[in-house]
Amino acid sequence: MIEPLHPALILLLGSLLLPLLPNGYRKVLLLALPVASFVNLLGIEAGMQWTISIAGFDVEVLRTDKLSLLFGYLFHLAAFLSALFAFGLQDRVQQTSGLMYAGAAVLAVFAGDLIVLFVGWELLALTSVFQIWARRNERARGAGMRYLMIHISSGLLLLVGTAFHYEQTGSLGFGPMALDDPAAYLILLAFGIKCAFPLLHNWLIDAYPEATPTGAVFLSAFTTKVAIYALARSFAGVEALIWVGAIMTVFPIFYAMIENDLRRVLGYSMINQLGFMVVGVGLGEGMGVNGAVAHAFTDVIFKGLLFMSMGAVLFRTGHINGSDLGGLYKSMPITTGLCIVGAASISAFPLFSGFVSKTMVMAAAVDQGHLWVWLILLFASAGVLHHAGIKIPFFAFFAHDSGIRCKEAPSHMLVAMGLAAALCVLIGSFPQFLYSLLPYPVTYEPYTTTHILTQLQLLLFSVLGFTLLQVFKLYPPELRAINLDSDFLYRRLFPGVVQTMVRIGTPVRDQVSIATKRWLNHLIIIIKRLHTPDGILSRTWLTNSSVQIILLLLSIYLLYYLLQRLP
Template structure:
């Protein structure tokens, strides 16, 4: 049995060895070949072997693993096509390895294999940030690596705890009550960008290369969602964590100037829907999270591709410096709007067919407050990702850019992504048919379509009114403070302040303390000096008395025993 992950990871070795069209063909062929291999493996396939007394299962194919692995391979194909214009063959190879780690993790049947792919995903993805070859990208990559390694250490600690408790290493339902469950959930929470653990994402993704940001948007966080869906379905805490994740990024995204960072906040917003779906559990909840994860890999990738094309041609992704690009990049504009319509859940686009499953699951579980929060978040994402991104990049104020369209391979990748977005939206049963659980759900009911259109209409009206009245936060060059200020500013500042205070205390108390220590040392060592008492010659009768005293002491101790 061939593991589809190995097709990508071993095939990536050949990428730097080729040039021109052969390399481009290999970049496209490897994800397609891995996808064929995946679907040739029958459901229920499991390959195991013993290692150091443990039963490892590096390949397990079931409905949940297959749908996520399929999404990863589709995203790998789109990213590989998008990267064909690069001369940096090492970056192209790393993208395939990175995609392979996500596929391998989705197909892992034991926690040890999961941990190996978990760590390889963090290491390989860090290279895509380092590849920016700037001081900012270097520092961002180091912070990113710290987050990934911390996540890996927590997961390893949780796995060791489970093994020590006799639970084994099978990767199935873990739960918070099981040994090591809390540690593993924290490890997943870092990579899934839970609230207060999310800042690494918005800090580092915009500093990656143009192609690297597209790859990052597809794999790390969705790998974490898969792990949640496998290990923690129906966990109550995830419902509220997911609801919080959908809401708080909206406010940051509205005031953010860097459009790639806007999409990073939008990614957390969409992850929140998936986390809430996993928390609800059951057929609707897990199906909704799985379907939306696959759709997000494509439409978020499409939006990142569009912003990458803008960055490539103009040298900036700042909303305050862009505008009027629809005149010189009309194809990119249209394709970006397809991604915007998809993430906003317009009817006939992918987000409408997937996000609605999660909302239906929440409603069926009678969670009114959570449902209202998700509804608010749905309007918010249309506001900042559906309208703000295309408006400020391609319309708004004409900044005078007259540039060439995106390279052909970029437009082909975006067109393929747009085709998938429309395909899922028009024929959702194509995706529903491969979800983990069978379900009887129809997204295109009159009530659902009308309600969604009303929501989108009100959100667009609010945006228009805010823009026309000048109340909308202007796009200005600024730095928005997030949780990362704690480890990027507060902790270093606190350390320097502590160092200065310690230095001042040393200057104040150090000299007198050294003088007193020197005097004590002089008094204590005086008998040992050449002129000291112990260094002088003692008389014979005094030595006899000391010997007698010592012998008496020994006899006394012996008798007392």
């Protein structure tokens, strides 16, 4: 048997070959490399550890267990589906960086120590930004730059945290960490940025919708899921994460409701789904982490499917705002159907994939008696149905007829979406296969009569609420507008504060400098008066007066001496 290679090697080195090849070969290789790399990955088993020595320093480049293998499989699947969706591309930049991006994600999840994780972490940032810049317009350039700065900062936090961690514990191991020293907090913050924790989330909302139609599909799969993996590896069972995750499931619902750009709506719904995973990680080993990674698995597929369907719409019509779209089911019936499968999956309808993963997190919350968390997650489940399950397909494909008539999505896009949709239904209908890959043994059974019934009641009445609001024309229309989010801080407030300071500060500085100049001028005049040829200090003094001064000084000294001697 041939020894397997490092799982990230084929993707990373293979992607370097891509730009050298002519268009036709490049497309084929883009599809073939994830497959070859997956075959290689099948030769890798749980429990392996590879260490290499770089300049006398041992680096653990590979460490496998069920957790890292699951993410490894998932990223290969995502790379293949994304590459298939992007098969029509002729852009060397996007093809190369897309594949390298997948390789970076694989490198990060198999990292045995924090140094390798850091390399993967930064490589993720550097390679993914090209999916945004490849849009080649001014907005994308700005959004990409902000994205890059935030992700590089996350990497630097990780590096500083690693350095502190090494100093304190003498270990670079990437494993469970106790939240008891600054190093662990720095590392958690680095993970939190990539995981879109509340207030650190805005890079996702800002950047993903500016990516190319195919780029957003790549982006939706890797970065945030690597962060979920890292959290599950190092901070499983940290109780604060339960609440952080609960907040993440709730606040994007309101934003998604009033957002016009449908890919931005998907961005908000992504944070909502990540929230479920963070709650799962916070609930800790066993069912919590199982639920989190199962949901990461299904989310990559259905969120990828939704991003693909919106990418296809953008690709065909050039529009992505809800206010510009509508009635597209007439032109793109297959895309419509596949999008609805994605919508049903993210909404967790029975027989679709969300039903077997999202509810596992909720069951874990129930097991640990977290009533409030459960109520919040229930609210979030109904909310996500509303914006991702109904709003996305409704405003793109139905609603009022925008009059746009276009061709159906290209066949390679349809095949990619079809495969993703098939996986959503397969995983939803036969969850045992996914469950067997999970890191802990699964005792959870999603298909009980009560569960199916309660879920249907929750979801159908949410649909009913939406329908009645539409019928009575109470549903808020899609508006051509944007909504302020936390990027307001760094795009308006901080620059504004600096500008205000400059505006107020400039006259003050001018006044100060005028006053100083005036004062210096006076000083120079005085000095001139004293030192010019007829100034006091430049005059020639008589010997006479010198002797008098010396005499005076000596007398003062004598007096002082005598005073000292007095009893």
